[in-house]
Amino acid sequence: MISVLSYGRLVARAVLGGLAQTDSRDYSLVTASCGFGKDFRKGILKKGMCYGDDACFIARHRSADVLVKLRLVMRAGHRPRCQGEPGPSPQASSGQSPCQAYATCLTHRENHPFTLRCSPGQNRAAGSTEGLWGQPSDLASWASHALYAEVLWNGRWLCSGPSSNEPMLPCELMGVADGVGGWRDYGVDPSQFSLTLMRTCERLVREGRFTACSPVGILTTSYYELLQNKVPLMGGGGVDTFGSSTACIVVLDRRSHRLHTANLGDSGFLVVRGGEVVHRSDEQQHYFNTPFQLSIPPPEAEGAVLRDRLKSLRGGGLGAFPELANHVEGPASGVPCCIRPSSRISETAVPEAADRSSFDVQLGDIILTATDGLFDNMPDYMILQELKKLKNSNYESIQQTARSIAEQAHELAYDPNYMSPFAQFACDNGLNVRGGKPDDITVLLSIVAEYTD
């Protein structure tokens, strides 16, 4: 009976979806990440989401913060009594835990949707939950208000979870940042900057200090937050966070099904639908192998290597790059013939200079966000080939595809005879080079799926 019902629902949905272009369902992203640092001494995942000098983050935003916890203190040794509903085993009917069922019953009574969710581990620990609580009236008034609930029974936290109505997650974010390797010559760890930038983005999302339609705003705010730190270094250990980074941030607005992006530098993203690239980021470079980048320059280098940061800030960023010839005598100079693995340090761009776009996505669209390590080594057709192998949208298969893309790019990067897109581009710029470009590779692969709990 249930299967018939659910089948009918599916059919109806398919029909409706075919008829109406817009549907009211919420989309979400199933995202997997994979990557390789270019040198193995760092290991694959250093701390947080960091591959070599690359960093990435994946975050979901709750519209309301989880601030109120409800705690029902029961007398020790007292067994909660069953009220109304029989519930011999917790997961017996329709996969609902007793707490969930209980909350549902509250919900009906209070006419306010609210779910208490049991996490399985905690539930198992509680073991002897036979049924539901007694007098729910005082709990009910709570449940109708609380955004988050934890019910304590015999000193154990039984269930917790956001209520289903309010904290609908309205958007999902992810981003990649590529620390500019040129700073290593200054004794600066390039990964610090990118990692800190991504972490700050994540925190902004967690605190809800952003608007979904403006990923540039997220980038800007977190960049200026970096400047506000007392520590000229982050993450401790006496490593300075001077340095610079390219960055790409992708936000999916769940309700409007729109993808908002901000891209600064040569990282980027692809939106693939039906085996074709339907939308992609523009690469922003000053000139060959010198992408736009956010940076906090070390003071002694200011002026010498970079033009005054303020000037570019005041000049509105993008417009302030008239002469490129004399401005960088960075670490990459004098070695034009062999390809330097890391990009050069360039003049600081302001985050507002980021390329921005908005794009409507559909169910099943694949969004690939990656640093230049991927795009410089793998042409589009190879990426698409790999993506074709992706059949369904569960996490494991996405993870596998992401891994295989990253692995392939990694192999190509160290192939001296392979004509990589990077080498191609170098040839176009009058440099005779062959081979892949050894670089850090970060791949975030996501599929637009229907939002489910």
Next chain:
Amino acid sequence: MFPMLTLLSMFYYICLRRRSRSGTRGEVLNSRRAMESSQRSLPLSVEVEQYAKEVLDFSSHYGSENSMSYTMWNLAGMPNVFPSSGDFTQTAVFRMYGTWWEQCASTPLPFRRTALSFHSQDYIELAFEEPVYPTAIEVLETYHPGAIVQILACSLNPFSQNPPADVRWEVLWAGEPSKALTPQARQFSPNIKQISFATNLIRLEVNSSLLEYYTELDAVIMRGVKQRPALALYKMPMIDISDLSDSEEEREVAEAAGAKSCTGNGYFDKLPYELIQLIVSHLTLPDLCRLAQSCKLLQQHCCDPLQYIQLSLQPYWARLTDASLGYLQSRCTLIQRLSLSWTGNRGAVTATGFCSFVKACGSGLVCLELACCHFLTEACMEVIAQTCPGLQELNLSSCDRLHPQAFAHISQLTALRRLILYRTKIEQTALLSILTFCTQLQHLNLGSCVMIEDYDVVACMLGVRCRSLRSLDLWRCKNLTERGLTELANGCRLLEELDLGWCSTLQSSSGCFLQLARSLPRLRKLFLTANRTVCDSDIEELAAHCPGLQHLDILGTRMVGSASLRKLLRSCSQLLLLDVSFCSQIDARTVQELSTQFPAVAIKKSFTQ
């Protein structure tokens, strides 16, 4: 013999039966009672644990106004740092710590007659989602804990549309300023008093004077119950100033004096008027008011305007209303120094009440402290400007709701010596006109004034007009460059205190700090916090030209080495405070060496874990 035995055994048997029966019946009874009771109070209590939802108001913070690093807004929500400890951006940090700021010449004299039990220096007000009867307040302190001296609860629900007529504040906990032995994180959960109303507005008051460094707070948890606790044994608490400041002896004196008044005034009649005035002048304000009720003689003394030459109402912010200002009006005709800091929020004092008080008593005012007074309007400023021509000190710090136009009236106060505009919305035009007319300014605080567009213009104006300036606070001014600083240093040669913390646009490479050191030989305090460009030659120049330097902060520069610091410490013998936190060339060992070599100097090195 045998019947005897039978009888005995029967008796014994009966006894046994009875005992056993009574025993079982007792047990049954007991268990039934237990069942009933357990059914009745099935959920013993529903306790709610919540984090702060919103930060409503605060007096100061370390962070910038348009950022989230080190700002008070970080206190809302879940903890970010706890249980780790260290100096992190994600926490709430107040602007000051220790006694370093109080030592400065720019700090005004303390008000006389301030109650000894009033310690608070800064406050923060937090709103929670659900009003509850609090059972516990937990403050997660992640760095240098111990600053909290008072926790209060308010009867007003900040999220409700119709505010109640009377707003009550109740002290949940109060203590002395303290200092933890280590800077490590701790969860501070004092025993709090039960209160008779549900609250979702909590206020923390802090005193950081004993701390070694900035205190950092991560989150506040309030636990409480929704229903009023059934135990009705606690007394109905009343908001009373006497709770804040109570000294038994003075009460006894008052009572004794009261007792004597019925038989004439005894020896009090023989004492000279001035002597009684002197005795009375040691009383705190509530005691003074109480004493005034004891007898006519003492009432005369207690209501003498000479007793109200200076008056600080800051400790009584929770109770001060328009009505109480009205009562004080007749006694304050000779008032010269008045502090209304922190008072009158949430409608307790209105702009009209304040204006009528100032009109009646303000003509002799020399000093007016109005920190965090959100009742102030443009009209108030106009009244101050018109009625207080002799005003020399004006403190408007954290009046962030005051309209920018209101500040234009300050320029009429031409006698101003000290002006605090920290965290206000003053605009450039208003400030320039103030600087044009108030040429006697000695102390000026423009910290975190976000509406000023060009600090260079302001600095040039200061250099031209305010040549007697002795202290200047430009904390977090966003665009001061070497041009403005040079003009300032050339013009204001008397400058002793200069706070250029977080002025990131100053570049040492332009030589501005060198010139600063050369042109300001009287410099005693210099804050170059988080200026990443400060270098060895700047420090050496300071060592050479500023022998009187007492406080120096060069946090966050990687270009200063230990050699130049040593030189500085040797030549500046009066140095008391040196903050070298996050200077990557100065490691903990160097700091330790220098500290043992120069024990008089507090060398600070903050850490993140």
